[in-house]
Amino acid sequence: MKTTVLDFSEIDAGMLAEVGGKAANLGELTAAGLPVPPGWVLTTEAYRQVAQGLLTSGDDLAERARRHLLEAPVPDAVQEAIVKAYAGLGDDVPVAVRSSATAEDLPFASFAGQQDTFLNVVGAQAVVEAVRRCWASLWTDRAVAYRESNGIDHAAVRLAVVVQRMVDARVAGVMFTANPVTGRRRESVIDASPGLGEAVVSGAVNPDRFRVFDGEILERHAGDKRLAIRSLPGGGTERVETAEPGLCLTDREVRGLAALGARVEAHYGAPQDTEWAIDGHGTLWLTQARPITTLYPLPEPTRPGLRVYFSVNVVQGVMGPLTPMGQSAFKVISAGGAGLAGHRPADLLGGAGFLTVSGERLWLDLTTAVRSRPGRALLPRVLTLGEARAVSVVERLFEDPRLSQAHTSVRPFLRGLARFARNLRLPQRVLKALTRPDQALAATVTTGERLDARLRVPGSATPAQRLDHAERVLAGTFPLIISIMPTVVTGYGLFALASKLSGVPVAEMSDVLRSLPHNPTTEMDLELWRLATRIEPGPFRELSVPELVEHYQEGRLPPLAQREIAAFLDEYGHRGVAEIDLGVPRWSEEPGHILGVLANYLRMDTGVPPSEQFADGVRQARATIAHVAARARRRGRWRAPVVRFALGRTRRYAGLRELPKFYLVKTLAAVRRSLLVVGEHLVGLGVLDSAQDVFFLDLRETRAALAGGDLRALVAERRATYERERRRRHVPRVLLSDGTEPEALSQPGGDGGIAGTPASPGTVTGVARVVLDPIGAHLEPGEILVCPSTDPGWTPLFLTAGGLVMEMGGAMSHGAVVAREYGIPAVVGVPDATHRITSGQRITVNGAAGTVTIDE
Structure with missing residues (x-):
């Protein structure tokens, strides 16, 4: 028969399935010599015996499970083991009885407070009853909802129960070994209150708060501490109203707690959420430790000192993670881009030095810019255009003494800028945009044609040749598509010039930027709307989106709809949601989103068609140009024609702003198609289960996989990480290498x-x-x-x-x-x-x- 009781000294971290997360942590802390009150765990085997036959589906699942566990008889052997183990702690010794689920205190989900705890339990039968109630708490509504939100299968979860000698606490509370609000690592945050720690954990009291960093107490804040939870003789607890003035911890005790937290964090190698107590003799006890799961993971440090990272995902509007292949593609793209400024790295697959990955998302290292004179001048201006909320965050960093100016000379910046301008042929392109607009626009079309030619891969190409081609086109993507930006910048520069010459604020000229030509995104949207006006509406008003997808893929939509949708996807099917990640399917692969949008258009009572709105925008833009020119004339006759010229060029070029990304996404889609062929080859070799699995490798790993092997376990691990990161609700805009999120400071x-x-x-x-x-x-x-x-x-x-x-x-x-x-x-x-x-x-x-x- 399997063991049902284990002492803490018999438990290690590898026994999660037997003892649950809390007990596994307590066993490991005990083995590490940390001051843990003695205790034991009733293993998941005991729960399994009682929960046999428990159904795990149905609308009233939680209620049925709780009732079963509260009413089912406890097997004699299990009851005997509980009584014997309890006696081993002492005669009628007060204990805490805590739930310890197999999905609890995990690196990605702490499950804090999801199952029940019973304090100051005295007597063997009282312990048995508390165990039963712990089992039932696995099925509270909140615990069921938490598991569902974290994608954890109910049927796979089991519950062990920790029984631990109570600490008769003079003062107790919680301690985070990293600041949970700002994210700063190694800054301990301690909440403390007289009596048992349950008052702090449950939020029943406003505790004293302390912050400690490197032994220095940064904050001492006294809470009102109007309530204390204390043990009652004979078992149970009571809530007592208190009014204790001052702080409940001395500076010596605060530093002792911080030192204990540092030991716990060092043992686990990650920040910890701990519970602690100090008894009447002044002895410090550690009653629990679990990972802090809400902290954003830090990039691997590559350079010394404090670093500043800016989120690429946030600025691109992709809050979720990127697949490993998506990250790998951007590393190669960044290496090609760095080459324009003369900093192309020797290892293209490793990416440019300014790009890093954390939390399966991309980050730019802005430290050099933050610490340089040119960077401090340019960064706020650039961020104002793309991510305005980050401006004040970055400007506050300029005041941090750890990020003082280290690069005062502008010469390195000017040399890099000169190389970039020369390699981009910036002066020639700006001159062409000013003097020969038709040629400037034709050049953007030629860029697209050159790109299409570069993206073609012969059907006979080997997997190795496809990888060569992918690396080559990704490295050349940025230099090619960025060649459009001098024309775009010329348009926006002339817009600012017109504002200056006319005296009309830029905000009042915004109608000039309405209904711009040459914008591939708005052209796509308008074409989709026009498509909705041409196709047969019947199926889109009657069928669900999955049914529409099935009909389209089988060629069973009405002829016009079938043909027109195929033509739309031929032109725009390389696009998609989160399209900067080449690991994500395109609309051409999964057309459900587009078919759903068409169905929405056809089901609504339309007002003014977007095409008319767009035409109205053109009229308003012309009227605004005339108004601005008239205002300019009042300041000097020569100004009016200059303003008209400038704003005319603005309208020609500003819509091109979306074109580089359009071409980038077309590149990523082409590489994706080619890599799917490589994926099919790896499936044939037995390396992968499906062609899509190739996107959970990077380019280097994919090339190595051509030699054979089995990467299915690695892919499964990567998929699990990706899905876990998809559930992350918060991604910082700016992150420091010490974990601080500067935006959280204010x-x-x-x-x-x-x-x-x-x-x-x-x-x-x-x-x-x-x-x-x-x-x-x-x-x-x-x-x-x-x-x-x-x-x-x-x-x-x-x-x-x-x-x-x-x-x-x-x-x-x-x-x-x-x-x-x-x-x-x-x-x-x-x-x-x-x-x-x-x-x-x-x-x-x-x-x-x-x-x-x-x-x-």
């Missing part, structure tokens, strides 16, 4: 209107629709889209939106540009918009003031 208040960054002028009041994922989303005409961020995969929703509110972005971010072109009011960079606004609320968006007001 969170905005939650009262009154919500302020963001003005993005597209106008005021609209309407019903909010919070959308976290555009796939399958439905937006009624006039509803205000509230979302974390956007990439081109979101923009079909813009055609019916009355306004836009985004958590991320700046005035030149993708969502802001498209909103302006469609003439819908927009505010971006709105902190926590998707949490502070709920679907169905009426809100007012003032795109000129950058405010969002929730109607009460």
